[in-house]
Amino acid sequence: MLTEASTPPPTDQIDLQIGELIECGRDFHRRGWSLGTSSNYSVVIDSEPLTLLMTGSGFDKGRLQPDHFVIVDENAESLDEAFPKPSAEALLHTALAKHGAGAVLHTHSVAATVLSEHFLNDGVLRISGYEMLKGLSGITTHESEAVIEIYPNTQDIASLASAIESRLTDPANPLRHGFLMAGHGLYTWGADIAAARRQIEVLEFLFEVVTQKRLLTGSF
Ligand SMILES: [Zn+2]
Secondary structure, X not given: OOOOOOOOOOHHHHHHHHHHHHHHHHHHHHOOOOOOOOOEEEXXXXXXXXXXXXXXXXXXXXXXXXXXXEEEOOOOOEOOOOOOOEOOOHHHHHHHHHOOOOEEEEEOOHHHHHHHHHOHHHOEEEEEOOHHHHHOOOOOOOXXXXXXXXXXXXXXXXXXXXXXXXXXXXXXXXXXOEEEEOOOEXXXXXXXXXXXXXXXXXXXXXXXXXXXXXXXXXXX
């Protein structure tokens, strides 16, 4: 049963969101960004109180079914014990949702895995000069630089979520576009699933470009 504090959004609305996230899983799996049970996806279904629909732990993302999703509160606790367990990384989703994300998508591509490990000591991956940068929210010219922060991979998701919240609320230079976990993958977000999906597509494209260019020329 749902807890008393929450009023569930209409079922048909949740079913639509589940359908969109299942489609994300199929597409990202086909592109090699969400192989096996890796990755997790979420969408905000209520803002007051904050409630997210997200992928449960341990399901193959290329073959998600409607009962592979879980509804969690702002602390990433499942609202119904009959649901599957939330992902171990659920606190990253709720951290992003608390600061404006309407949907959060996380992928484990080869390019993101390799680049994030390679540039961990720099703390950032800088990407500039490419037309596709204009696909990222807030960028209007290819003469721009996307600075994607890289965090060490960790099992202490609560500490990472807290660090990410601090960066999201940094008044001088808030975290934008997404972030990488070293040797692990990409987190990005948007106002809704479609916007977050655009971010994933553009960032994964740029990561592949950077990797290919490095292989061809030895530089960026
Ligand atoms: Zn992951």
